[in-house]
Amino acid sequence: MVRTLLLIAALLTPAAAQAEPKANQLFGAHKAASRQAPEPIGSYARGCAAGLVQLPETGPTWQAMRLSRNRNWGHPEMIRFLQDLSVEATRHGWRGIYVGDISQPRGGPMTSGHASHQIGLDADIWMLPARRLNLSRAEREKISSAVVRTADQRGVTAEWTASHHAIMRAAALDPRVDRIFVAAAVKIEMCKTATPADTRWLQKIRPIYGHDAHFHVRLKCPADASGCETQKPTVAELSKGGNGCDETLMWWVTEYLNPPKPDPKQPKEPRPRGPRDYTMADLPQRCAAVLAAP
Incomplete structure (x- = not known):
C-alpha cells in the first residue's frame, strides 16, 4: 500500500500531470469498497467515498438494475433511504422500485x-414501476x-x-433528501396537480x-461527514418560501x-472539462488514500 501511495503522490506533481491517468479509470477499476469508515469526500460531482455499502441485488421491495456496471454502492444512509422508499412505493400501488446508478465501489468519476x-x-430510481422482483441478471441488462x-x-x-407524484412527494x-432531479415537464406537471395548500416540498x-426515464435523488451530507461539501446554493437558500413553480x-x-x-x-467556446477529464489532482487529496486502501 505504501508503494501505491507514493506512486499516486508522484502522479500529483506538476511534472507528471500530463502523464497522470484519468481518475475515472482508476476508480472504475475497483470492484469493492475500501475497508474504511463510511465517509463521502468532496462534492457530488468531484469527489470519492470511503467505506461504501452495496445495495443487495434484490430485496423484498427493490431490485438493483444493470448489475454489470457495479454501481449499486452507496453511503449507508443512502442504502437505508432506498430501502425505506421502496417500502413507501408499495403504499402507492407499486410492488417496489428499480434502482439504477448509485455510485462505484469507491465513488469517484x-x-x-x-x-x-x-x-x-x-441514486437514480427508474420511472418504471417494479412489476416483478425476480428479474434475472440478464433481464436487468x-x-x-x-x-x-x-x-x-x-x-x-x-x-x-399519480403514483409517481406520490412517491416523489x-x-x-x-x-435526508436535499433535492430530486427530474425532467422539466415532470416538474411542471407536478406543479399543476399538487394540492394548492401543500406545495412547499416542490x-x-x-x-x-436528461431525466425522462428516472428521477435522481440526492441526499444531504451526513451530519458527521466533515469532508463532504454541501451543494451551493442549498435548496433552503433557493426557496425563500417558494416552491419553484414560477x-x-x-x-x-x-x-x-x-x-x-x-x-x-x-469563436466556439472550448468544451469545459468534465468527469471524463479529471485526474487525481482534480479530486480532494484524501481520495488518493481511498483509492489505495485495501
Whole structure:
C-alpha cells in the first residue's frame, strides 16, 4: 500500500500531470469498497467515498438494475433511504422500485462520464414501476425504464401516473433528501396537480435535462461527514418560501429548447472539462488514500 501511495503522490506533481491517468479509470477499476469508515469526500460531482455499502441485488421491495456496471454502492444512509422508499412505493400501488446508478465501489468519476454520483449520496430510481422482483441478471441488462416525458419535452406521457407524484412527494418530504432531479415537464406537471395548500416540498423537485426515464435523488451530507461539501446554493437558500413553480421553471420548455443560434463570427467556446477529464489532482487529496486502501 505504501508503494501505491507514493506512486499516486508522484502522479500529483506538476511534472507528471500530463502523464497522470484519468481518475475515472482508476476508480472504475475497483470492484469493492475500501475497508474504511463510511465517509463521502468532496462534492457530488468531484469527489470519492470511503467505506461504501452495496445495495443487495434484490430485496423484498427493490431490485438493483444493470448489475454489470457495479454501481449499486452507496453511503449507508443512502442504502437505508432506498430501502425505506421502496417500502413507501408499495403504499402507492407499486410492488417496489428499480434502482439504477448509485455510485462505484469507491465513488469517484465514472467511466461513463456521469456528471455526479461520486460520493455515494446520489441514486437514480427508474420511472418504471417494479412489476416483478425476480428479474434475472440478464433481464436487468435488457429491460428499459418508462419514458414519462413527451418527445417535444413539453409534457408528460401516459406512463406518468399519480403514483409517481406520490412517491416523489414522499421522497421530497424525507428530511435526508436535499433535492430530486427530474425532467422539466415532470416538474411542471407536478406543479399543476399538487394540492394548492401543500406545495412547499416542490422546491426540492429540480428541473434538469436528461431525466425522462428516472428521477435522481440526492441526499444531504451526513451530519458527521466533515469532508463532504454541501451543494451551493442549498435548496433552503433557493426557496425563500417558494416552491419553484414560477416563470423560471418555464425557461426549460421555452428558451432552453429553442436557444438563440450561435453567431458564426464568434469563436466556439472550448468544451469545459468534465468527469471524463479529471485526474487525481482534480479530486480532494484524501481520495488518493481511498483509492489505495485495501
